[in-house]
Amino acid sequence: MLIGIDWGGTKIEGIALTPDGRELSRLRAETPRHDYEGCLATIASLVEGMEAEAGTRGTVGVGIPGSLEPRSRLGKGASSTWLLGRPVEADLRRALGREVRVENDADCLAASEAVDGAGAGYRVVFAVILGSGAGAGIAIGGRAHHGPNNSAGEWGHNPLPMPDLAEIPGSPCYCGRHGCLETWVSGRAFQADYARHAPPEMAAAATTAPAVIARLRAGDRLAGLVWHRYVDRVARGLSLVVNALDPDIFVMGGGMSNVDELYRDLPPALARYTFSTVFETPILRAAHGDSSGVRGAAWLWRDG
Ligand SMILES: [Zn+2]
Structure with missing residues (x-):
């Protein structure tokens, strides 16, 4: 099972897909704006909810409204300013207890639409x-x-x-x-x-x-x-x-x-x-x- 999280400025959405792209479940929550720890907790609860529903553990990829600085891996260029300067990957890894891949949300959109959109x-x-x-x-x-x-x-x-x-x-x-x-x-x-x-x-x-x-x-x-x-x-x-x-x-x-x-x-x-x-x-x-x-x-x- 592949879990995707779209960490947006107004909402955080999660989806669980089968490896062939079929949707298993979807959850969304309002973004706790200006509350970085609150966002991490919301993402953890969405992942937990989808895993409970599916009865299995998934991989997690996260799209963020910004990018990671190539050397330090700290958040930069994010309109959700509460991500700026944060070690987003490391914090998500800690919050979710697994490796997490993080990409710019627009890169996620581009890749998704290029593959089967x-x-x-x-x-x-x-x-x-x-x-x-x-x-x-x-x-x-x-x-x-x-x-x-x-x-x-x-x-x-x-x-x-x-x-x-x-x-x-x-x-x-x-x-x-x-x-x-x-x-x-x-x-x-x-x-x-x-x-x-x-x-x-x-x-x-x-x-x-x-x-x-x-x-x-x-x-x-x-x-x-x-x-x-x-x-x-x-x-x-x-x-x-x-x-x-x-x-x-x-x-x-x-x-x-x-x-x-x-x-x-x-x-x-x-x-x-x-x-x-x-x-x-x-x-x-x-x-x-x-x-x-x-x-x-x-x-x-x-x-x-
Ligand atoms: Zn600007």
Whole structure:
């Protein structure tokens, strides 16, 4: 049995898979935000719950919203700042009483979708998470690609390309820079952009990204403007990926990937910004939906 844990900023999800990818059980809990020890305890209880249900012990892979520093193995680049500087692997090993494999959540998404999801059959898969943060992972030939600095896919911490004057310098990012893509294209950034411009009573009624999307669909003009600006920013961000890597497919994950209008509006927006005269790259929603990260985490032990 292969257990995957998706240690997200708002929820922690666990899945138990058979070696051929069949789902045995699934559990989820709210993330104890800013409580690192609480997160470890939540993960231990999810693993315990799934093992009790299956009556067997599993391997455990964990996807984190950040990465591990290649030399020290301490958490870095995590929007869940309570992971920063923590020896995540060692602490999980202690909490779970076994070896644990830890990967960036977007790398888990990329590998999962490349193996048997939307990216199956494509050689270079660029997976994007537009959720409470924003990140990306690259899978080449079905495996997560890292590079010598463990920096592949740190797309969210590039500055927003082609900013207009109102977009400079941008908001501070937890990474210490200003105006990182993550501060523009996360679901939270989308909601915040709406809230900044809406009259107080409308802002108070649209405190989540899905609530703003509901307004968009109801014909709210401000929601329409904010949506098109959001899509334009995602497009500018991905245009530099096309110009640098030109992946065979983009696979979208995270809460904002559930918005159907993204697949209608993003390709033409991207075509305006890429260097090539054509833009024919498929942009697809993660086939395993919100489960891609957790499946990819389980598969960190797929080869034993
Ligand atoms: Zn940043």
